[in-house]
Amino acid sequence: MTDQRSQAEIVRQSLKKRYRKEKRFRFYGIAAIAVALMSLVILFTDIIGKGYTGFIKTTITLEVPLDGEAMYLDDPTDKDQVSMADFQAPVLAALQQYFPEVTERADQRELSRLVGSYASNQVRDLLEGNPQLLGTTQTMEFLVHDTVSVYVKHADNPAYSIRLTEQQQAWVDELVGKGVVETSFNDVFFSRGDSREPSNAGILGAIIGSVLTMVVTLVIAFPVGVAAAVYLEEFAPQNKFTDFIEVNINNLAAVPSIIFGLLGLAVFIGLFGMPRSVPVVGGLVLALMTLPTIIISSRAAIKSVPPSIREAAEGIGASKMQVVLHHVVPLAMPGMMTGSIIGMAQALGETAPLLLIGMVAFIVEVPDGFFSSATVLPVQIYLWASSAEQGFVELASAGIMILLTFMITMNALAIWLRKRLERRW
Amino acid sequence: MKLKAAIASVALAGSIAAVSTPAMARDTVNIVGSSTVYPFATVVAERFGRNTDFPTPKLESTGSGGGLKLFCAGIGTQHPDITNASRRMKKSEFEMCQSNGVKDIVEVKIGADGIVIANSKDAGKMDLSLKQVFLALAKEVPDPKGGDKLVANPYEKWSDIDSKLPATEINVMGPPPTSGTRDAFVEIAMEGGCKTFDFIKAMDKKEMKSVCHSMREDGPFVEAGENDNLIVQRLAQDKDTLGIFGYSFLMENSSQIQAATINGVEPTPETIADEDYPVARSLFFYIKNAHVGVVPGIKEYAEEFTSEGAWGDNGYLVDVGLIPNPRKTRMDVAKNVRKLKPMTGNEL
Numbered sequence: 098m099t100d101q102r103s104q105a106e107i108v109r110q111s112l113k114k115r116y117r118k119e120k121r122f123r124f125y126g127i128a129a130i131a132v133a134l135m136s137l138v139i140l141f142t143d144i145i146g147k148g149y150t151g152f153i154k155t156t157i158t159l160e161v162p163l164d165g166e167a168m169y170l171d172d173p174t175d176k177d178q179v180s181m182a183d184f185q186a187p188v189l190a191a192l193q194q195y196f197p198e199v200t201e202r203a204d205q206r207e208l209s210r211l212v213g214s215y216a217s218n219q220v221r222d223l224l225e226g227n228p229q230l231l232g233t234t235q236t237m238e239f240l241v242h243d244t245v246s247v248y249v250k251h252a253d254n255p256a257y258s259i260r261l262t263e264q265q266q267a268w269v270d271e272l273v274g275k276g277v278v279e280t281s282f283n284d285v286f287f288s289r290g291d292s293r294e295p296s297n298a299g300i301l302g303a304i305i306g307s308v309l310t311m312v313v314t315l316v317i318a319f320p321v322g323v324a325a326a327v328y329l330e331e332f333a334p335q336n337k338f339t340d341f342i343e344v345n346i347n348n349l350a351a352v353p354s355i356i357f358g359l360l361g362l363a364v365f366i367g368l369f370g371m372p373r374s375v376p377v378v379g380g381l382v383l384a385l386m387t388l389p390t391i392i393i394s395s396r397a398a399i400k401s402v403p404p405s406i407r408e409a410a411e412g413i414g415a416s417k418m419q420v421v422l423h424h425v426v427p428l429a430m431p432g433m434m435t436g437s438i439i440g441m442a443q444a445l446g447e448t449a450p451l452l453l454i455g456m457v458a459f460i461v462e463v464p465d466g467f468f469s470s471a472t473v474l475p476v477q478i479y480l481w482a483s484s485a486e487q488g489f490v491e492l493a494s495a496g497i498m499i500l501l502t503f504m505i506t507m508n509a510l511a512i513w514l515r516k517r518l519e520r521r522w
Numbered sequence: 523m524k525l526k527a528a529i530a531s532v533a534l535a536g537s538i539a540a541v542s543t544p545a546m547a548r549d550t551v552n553i554v555g556s557s558t559v560y561p562f563a564t565v566v567a568e569r570f571g572r573n574t575d576f577p578t579p580k581l582e583s584t585g586s587g588g589g590l591k592l593f594c595a596g597i598g599t600q601h602p603d604i605t606n607a608s609r610r611m612k613k614s615e616f617e618m619c620q621s622n623g624v625k626d627i628v629e630v631k632i633g634a635d636g637i638v639i640a641n642s643k644d645a646g647k648m649d650l651s652l653k654q655v656f657l658a659l660a661k662e663v664p665d666p667k668g669g670d671k672l673v674a675n676p677y678e679k680w681s682d683i684d685s686k687l688p689a690t691e692i693n694v695m696g697p698p699p700t701s702g703t704r705d706a707f708v709e710i711a712m713e714g715g716c717k718t719f720d721f722i723k724a725m726d727k728k729e730m731k732s733v734c735h736s737m738r739e740d741g742p743f744v745e746a747g748e749n750d751n752l753i754v755q756r757l758a759q760d761k762d763t764l765g766i767f768g769y770s771f772l773m774e775n776s777s778q779i780q781a782a783t784i785n786g787v788e789p790t791p792e793t794i795a796d797e798d799y800p801v802a803r804s805l806f807f808y809i810k811n812a813h814v815g816v817v818p819g820i821k822e823y824a825e826e827f828t829s830e831g832a833w834g835d836n837g838y839l840v841d842v843g844l845i846p847n848p849r850k851t852r853m854d855v856a857k858n859v860r861k862l863k864p865m866t867g868n869e870l
Contacts, residue, residue, distance in 0.1 A: 206836075214838070218572055256777050293565045293842075370600055372548065374580060459564045459581035461571055470550060470580045483752070485561065485774035485843075 144501075148494025154283035154296065155246040157212060157272065159191035162234045163224065173228040184217035184224075185209060188239070195277070196268060207265055211272075213240040213296050240285065241278060243295040243488035245269055249278060250491075257487060286495065290463045291477065295488025298481070300496055302463040306376060306456075306471030307445060307503075309464060313380020314387060314444055319437050321384075322391030323426075326433070329392075330399040331421050350389035357386045358450030366454060373455030374470040382450045387440040394436020398429035431518035438511040442504050448475045474500045548599040551579035551819050555589025555606030556702045558635055558768045559805050562844050563606050563827075569838070570826045576819035579604075586702030593808060594619035603813040603820050607806045608635065608702030608768075609709075613870045626811035626864035630824060631855050632833055634845040636769040636794035637707050637801040638781040639694070645761040646688060648782035652800060655784070656715025657683045658692050659743050661736035670721040675738045692742040695753045696766035699745075706803040707766055708735045711784075714800060754779060769794060770843025791845050805844075811862055821862065828856040 165171050167190060170182040189209040193199060199208050216239040224231060241249070244260040248269060251257035261269070272278040289299030325346075333339045361382035365371045371378050402425050410420045451457060457476050464471035472480070478500065481493040553563060560583040571578025584592065586607040593605035594615060611629070619627060639655065641648060657663050658680065662672040680687035697704040716734035717723045725733070737743050746753045746765075753765040758778045765779075769789055772781050781789050784800050793799040807827070814820045826832060833839050835846055847855065 210841075214569070215572075260774075293561070293568050366600065372600060373552070374582070455582055457582065459560070459567065459583075461568055461578035485754075485771050487774070 144494045144497050148491055148496075148498050150247075150250045151286065151491040151495025151498075152283050153250060153280050154285055155241045155249050155278060155280050156238050157241050157278045158236060158238045159188070159277070160194065160234055161187045161191045161220065161237045163187055163220070163231055164190070165231050170224075170231070173224040173231055179221065179225065182221075184220040187220055188212055188216045191237075195272065195275070204264070207262060208268065211242055211245050211265060211268060213242050213294055215240060215294070215297050240296045243486060245278075246296050247487050247491075249273060249280065260487070286492070290461045291459060291472070291480070292461060293459075293484075295486055295492055298489070298492055300474070300477060300492075300499055302460060303472050303474045303477035303496070304499070306379075306460075306464050307473040309376035309467055309471060310379040310383060310473055311441060311445060313377055313467065314383045315437070315441060317381060317384035318387045318391055318440070322388050322437070323395050323433055325388075326392050326395030326399060327421060327426065330396050331417070331425065346389050346392055350393060353449075354386055354447055355449040355453070357382050358453035360385065361450060362453045372468065372470075374458050374460070374472075375468050376464065376471050377467045378454050379451055379456050379471075379473065380467075382454060383444040383447060386447065386450065387437075387444050390440035390443070391433070391437050394439070395429065395433040398432025398436065399425060401432065402428045428520065431514055431520075435511045435515045438507050438514070442507040442511075445473075445503060445507070446475050446500065448473075448479055451476060474503070548817055549819075550577045551604065551817055551823055552602040553579050553581045553604045553606065553807075554584045554592050554602045555582075555604075555807070556586040556608040556805070557583045558586075558608035558701075558703055558770075559606035559632070559807065561770060561842055562632065562805070562839050563807070565839065565842055566827045566832055567823070569832075570819075570823050574819070574822060574826075576822060579819065579823055585698075585700035586705065587700050590615045590808075591618075593810065594622055594624050596622045597624060597810070597812045599813075599817065601810075603810050603817050604823070605808050607808065609705045609803060610806060611808060611865075611870060613867070616865070616867050616870055620867070624810055624812070626862075628809040628811060628824075628859065628862050629865050629869075630807050630809065630828065630859055631847060631851065632805050632807060632827065632844070633839070633847050634794055634802055635805050635843075636789045636799050636845070637703060637711065637766060637803065638769055638772045638789050639764055639766055639784065639801075640757060640772055640779045640781045641764045642757050642759075642761040643778060643780050647780055648687070648764070649786065650687075650782050651785050652711055652715035653718045654680075654683050654687070654715070655711050656718075656734070659694060659737055660712065660716065660734070661738045662733060664719050664722070672733065675740070678742070690762045693744070693760075693762055694742060694764045694766065695744045695746040695756060696737075697746065703766070703768055707801065708737070710803060711801045712737070768843075769845070773843045794845050795848070802845075809859075809862070811864055814862060821859075824859045828852070828859045 164187060167186040168182045168184060170178055172178055189205060192208050192211065193205075196208060199205055219237060219239060223235065223237070240246075245265075247257045248261055248266065269278065285297065286299050288301055289297065290302030292298040329339065329343070361378060365378045365381055366373060406424050406428065407420050410424050411417075415423065448457065451473060456472055457479070458470065458472060459480065460470050460472055462469075474496065478493050478496040481489040481496060551567075553567070555563075560581060564581050567579040567581055570576065582589075582602075586605075586609055589602070589605035590607060590611060593602050595601050611627075616627070619625075639648070639650065657675075658677060660675060663675050663677070665671045665673045666676060677683050677692060679689055679691055681689040696707065699705075713731075713734040716730070722730055722733055746756070753767055754771055754775045757763055757765045758775075764782070772779065772789070783789075787793050787799045789799045789801075794802045807824075809820060809824055829837075830852075831837050833844065833846055833852065835849075837844075837846070840846060846852065
């Protein structure tokens, strides 16, 4: 009796300690989650804080006198004349309407630098398309130079005005006051490829490049991965050789991605003579990288189909192939797709293997096929982040937001598919 | 049945995508090479694509050495047409080109760039001599106790080298060996500082090079990859760190960082062009003559690059930080480009 009581006593005495222990343990868990959430919040605030200005463009609307004499042009249909003509002159003349006092050549240069270098091309394109406009005055909207753009967007922060002279700042302030320089939604960002001028740079080229690359990856990796998983799970004999294959597939999943880039360089470009920087090669390399992930998740999905389903099918006389194609694969499909989408999301964010096959490149034109030069989203972000101009900082962050949107969409799709199609036995 | 058809069609599409036509004809100029020339070349490429009927050339930033390796790998559209370099082609690279059938190469000297050693504006401005730079960053330095003996670099703080320098740890970020900036820094700054010691200068050439060109590997010098922007960001955050990079990056980020004066000379466009500033170097690109006419636009791109409107004293490349060649040099180089006059190999 005494013994028992003392035991209860011991328990009661240690109870407090045990409760404390448990509380501490729970606290550790909460702290871990808090740390993870905090880093996520910090990351997002930083990216959004830096990047939201990337979705804003700064434009200047001017009355442009298309004076033939000033441009040394009297026939816009004559190609030779067009190639020699000075299309910057009307832009400068339009700016001078606001600042007639600027007559020195050096000052005029400073003034015309407020407008981006695409302005003269806009004038040329307008005249080439409509030769009858020569001699008239047209209202045209131009993108401002990127230094002006960051200055306008960060008017309260002196660190962003460093690349403009004081004279230029005064001009810009006046133009903003008059409503000539305005900010609006940056549609350029979504409709162009890369550029060396931040105001003219767009992410469309990289988005298309990513889509093309992912299509190739999916088309190669999904059927091959599923076929391999089905064979290994349903048909392959259990022996040393299949064990060896299994070990190697698991190994392959852990191989650093740069190795796949080296392989792609040696095999696809070196041996097959495929061109550098094209989505086909990028897709092939990423397919190799994604393959193990797809095989492993597909095998897990097939394994989770209960044997009773197979036995029932076989019991009513289905052949092995009918069992697999009519029952096992359809039932395992949600799991397979989830695995593939997660593998693809991983491939979407990959840059290292693409470096070696030349997809880390400056490409202005939006790719139009599987064999035209392209970059992908993460590469574009990297290229912008490593450029010197201030305007690229916001574009890099805006690009990250786009990439994250794609990632979140893909992962959400994976979760939705699992919830929607998953069956429990 | 539907599923079967779907699997079959996906597999078919896969096999179609996998079969390619090797060594296709190319209509875009491919350019590789130096990350220092990259900002200039991309600006030219973009303007070229916009103002002519040719497609915009494709540029990869591979480093000078990496670019020359790709460039010299052979003739054929899978190899690049032009490579940029932030140092001159080496004799050995020229020979590699020759042995791979890349015979006629046009050298184009596009201008100059200074290499700066910079730190955050929050810290004091450094005034260094090449000798101090060498002592701070070399793997082996002359024994501080005196005598003509080399010892493993013992210096930990700048003040250990010269009491006039700040008492902060030596912590310098610089480019990796694939970079032309590194090559140029080692050849100009390190060797320059190294040769101020008479006994090293008296060594035979090979031995001297191995002493002068070895950067220390015990921590104070950190290789930061080809991303010069990363170095700039680190400098802004950590005021005791110094960074080594091209002058154009200093110009773009002059709100955050400042350059050290070297041997008392401040890096400015004028001092770099005059070579008063001791760590200046020339920038180049190389054209593969065998590809001219096969890939459209190579010669026209080179002509655009070497036009007064681009690389002249008031050209658009000056806006992005290029330090132009003197007018006489520009005329000679531009003439060579228009004639596509190949190198003989003797000039290297």
